[in-house]
Amino acid sequence: MLRRLYDWTMSLATRETAIVWLGIIAFVESSIFPVPADLLLIPMALARPERAWRYALVATVCSVLGGIAGWYLGHYAFDTIARPxxxxxxxxxxxxxxxxxxxxxxxxxxxxTSGLAHLPPIKVVTILSGAANINLGLFIVSAIIARGARFFLLAWLLRRFGEEIRDFLERRLGALAGAAATVLICLFAAHRFLS
Incomplete structure (x- = not known):
């Protein structure tokens, strides 16, 4: 099933309505969809590098809005929608x-870390934030920073290195983002330990 979703998502990159689909995928990825928006952003930015920043902005805004929807699911509809x-x-x-x-x-x-590297998956954290009654303002600021950093860094890499970085990103983006997340976690743990 995941392979079919991946193939379908990749096919959207060639459509005239690709930017709309990017927004939709970025929105639902943050609360219910298992395929990351990066898979659509990469071929779109490679095909039209002059629009890479616009694509990153659409992905960021829609991902944050989807995260807010996930927060509301966790806060108001955990048992009826989020748990299933x-x-x-x-x-x-x-x-x-x-x-x-x-x-x-x-x-x-x-x-x-979930915004940057999907560790843990973003949908888990957005729903958890609502269920744990995390301040919505803090949630939104964190999501803007994390998702924006991910999508704009990806856009910059694709504009800077083009097609030659595509295979590298598709194979190693998760590992690189995971390494960055690990560094953040270690810094946080050291800060808590020393405080």
Whole structure:
């Protein structure tokens, strides 16, 4: 099923309405969809590098709006909508583990790491933020920073290096973002340990 979703998402990049689909995918990825918007952003930015910044902006805005929708799902409709979604994607255990072990400071860090590297998946963290009643303003600022950094860095790399970086990004973007997230987590842990 995930392979079909991936192939369908990739096919959207060649359509006239690709920017609309980018916005839709970025929105639903943050709360219910398993395929990241990057997979659509990469071929779009390669095909029209002069529009890479516009694509990054659309992906950022729509991803943040989707994150807000995920926050509301977690806050107001956890049992009726969010729990079944998390069960469907096999993420309920991850959610329950995180819910039992994080405070608001740690959740803010998770917003940044999931926004940058999908560690843990962004939909888990957006729903968890609402369920844990994390301040919506803090949530929005964290999402703008993390998602904006991810999409604008990706746009810059694609404009700067073009087609030659495509394979590298498709194979290693998750690992690179994961390394950045690991550094952030280590810095946070050191800060908490030393305080």
């Amino acid at each position: 979604l998390l069960e469907f994607y096999g993420k309920l255990d991850t959610f329950e583990h995180l819910k039992a072990s994080v405070d608001s400071e740690m959740l803010a860090l998770l917003l940044v």
